Amino acid sequence: MNLLLQNISLPLADFTLEIDAQLQCQVTGIFGPSGAGKTSLLDLIAGLRQPASARIALNDRVLTDTAAGVVMPPRLREIGYVPQDLALFPHLSVRQNLLYGHRNGRETGPLFGFEHVTEVLQLQPLTARGTGDLSGGERQRVALARALLSSPRLLLLDEPLASLEAGLKAKIIPYLRRVRDEFQLPILYVTHDEQEVLALCDEVLEMQRGRMTGRRRINARNP
Amino acid sequence: MTANEWQVVGFTAWVAALSTLVILPPGLAVAWLLARHDWPGKSLVETLVTLPLVMPPVATGLILLKVLGRRGALGGFFHDRLHLDIVFTWRAVLAALGVMSFPLLVRSAQWALEQVNPRFEQIARTLGAGDLRVFFTITLPLALRGIIGGVILAFARALGEFGATIMVAGYIPGKTATLSLSIYQSVQLGEDATAYRFLGVSVALAFAAVWASGWFMRRQRR
Numbered sequence: 001m002n003l004l005l006q007n008i009s010l011p012l013a014d015f016t017l018e019i020d021a022q023l024q025c026q027v028t029g030i031f032g033p034s035g036a037g038k039t040s041l042l043d044l045i046a047g048l049r050q051p052a053s054a055r056i057a058l059n060d061r062v063l064t065d066t067a068a069g070v071v072m073p074p075r076l077r078e079i080g081y082v083p084q085d086l087a088l089f090p091h092l093s094v095r096q097n098l099l100y101g102h103r104n105g106r107e108t109g110p111l112f113g114f115e116h117v118t119e120v121l122q123l124q125p126l127t128a129r130g131t132g133d134l135s136g137g138e139r140q141r142v143a144l145a146r147a148l149l150s151s152p153r154l155l156l157l158d159e160p161l162a163s164l165e166a167g168l169k170a171k172i173i174p175y176l177r178r179v180r181d182e183f184q185l186p187i188l189y190v191t192h193d194e195q196e197v198l199a200l201c202d203e204v205l206e207m208q209r210g211r212m213t214g215r216r217r218i219n220a221r222n223p
Numbered sequence: 224m225t226a227n228e229w230q231v232v233g234f235t236a237w238v239a240a241l242s243t244l245v246i247l248p249p250g251l252a253v254a255w256l257l258a259r260h261d262w263p264g265k266s267l268v269e270t271l272v273t274l275p276l277v278m279p280p281v282a283t284g285l286i287l288l289k290v291l292g293r294r295g296a297l298g299g300f301f302h303d304r305l306h307l308d309i310v311f312t313w314r315a316v317l318a319a320l321g322v323m324s325f326p327l328l329v330r331s332a333q334w335a336l337e338q339v340n341p342r343f344e345q346i347a348r349t350l351g352a353g354d355l356r357v358f359f360t361i362t363l364p365l366a367l368r369g370i371i372g373g374v375i376l377a378f379a380r381a382l383g384e385f386g387a388t389i390m391v392a393g394y395i396p397g398k399t400a401t402l403s404l405s406i407y408q409s410v411q412l413g414e415d416a417t418a419y420r421f422l423g424v425s426v427a428l429a430f431a432a433v434w435a436s437g438w439f440m441r442r443q444r445r
Contacts, residue, residue: 074345075350100347
């Protein structure tokens with residue numbers, strides 16, 4: 001992938017988010033303490049927040065270019081976003097959640113089939129249920145599958161393991177690896193946990209108070 | 224109950240239901256604009272919408288009388304262009320009930336819409352949904368209980384409206400006489416038995432409305 005983040009400037013409560021980077025690895029970790037502006041960066045890429053200035057392009061497709069007055073609305077960006085609170089629609093069943101974005105795929109049809117995604121994430125037994133009686137790990141997988149089924153060109157994962165206890169984290173990491181390897185999608189992975197970076201990412205950007213403070217390759221992916 | 228008395232009951236229930244139905248689409252639109260957007264003049268509109276709730280109903284009725292009368296801005300238009308008279312007809316009753324119950328509907332719906340986490344709407348957009356689809360599949364269902372509550376409040380307010388109605392529609396038996404107007408009129412004429420029968424019907428209607436809202440909310444909770 002080629003994700004261009006140029007001249008990004010977004011005033012936040014305590015500081016201004018300012019990023020300039022070009023990302024080319026399949027999985028890029030965005031690493032930093034709480035309140036560093038990581039979620040705001042994802043919101044900008046998804047088009048949910050408007051920056052003071054920015055040029056954001058994904059593989060030659062311009063998503064935001066404030067200088068040229070271009071702001072593509074979120075529904076056209078084809079970016080799968082799994083927010084930290086997951087935002088599973090509480091009034092819809094698991095199946096309805098999964099299918100919410102499925103019909104809106106590209107003209108060529110959905111990128112990933114319903115059967116395929118639910119099999120990889122082992123969701124078949126859950127589809128008839130409501131979202132209220134799912135466990136934390138199950139909710140995480142449903143949110144991930146819902147994003148995948150909308151045929152995204154890029155996946156944004158915001159602290160996918162932060163709310164889970166240690167034992168459950170170890171169970172979800174293999175699912176994230178399967179998604180990474182099976183669907184070959186570029187992923188931005190926000191976290192404040194070094195172990196997750198090592199387990200999943202090819203490269204990591206370090207952020208503090210809205211600035212990039214470091215960037216390093218993770219040489220060998222753990223098996 | 225005589226046939227005339229039943230006519231009063233039927234007319235009241237019908238015109239209150241119709242007024243609630245008529246104000247529902249604009250009420251939801253205003254509530255949504257107030258709950259989800261910031262725009263110049265917003266607080267002015269918010270105040271104007273609330274005004275009938277705090278002003279004396281008779282004063283609101285006087286304003287309506289001036290606006291809807293043949294020489295009023297709206298009444299003149301209806302009279303000259305559409306050959307419709309409003310004041311002292313059932314249409315005036317409809318207008319009075321609609322205006323008086325509008326704030327209750329808007330306030331309740333606005334509150335219900337504000338309770339919906341905007342994150343759900345944002346994520347629905349990233350999944351490819353446009354504004355209309357987001358509203359009808361996410362926002363509205365999640366706010367539905369509060370909106371139904373507002374509809375029932377508005378309907379109940381319309382059922383009992385007195386002050387604005389008497390100003391703009393008057394008490395005309397068979398034409399504009401509602402339950403509230405008829406109770407007052409009966410007492411004035413010393414027809415206590417009639418007044419008590421209307422009173423009984425009022426209590427029954429109020430009871431049914433409150434019971435129906437409770438039933439609906441229990442059913443929603445599943």
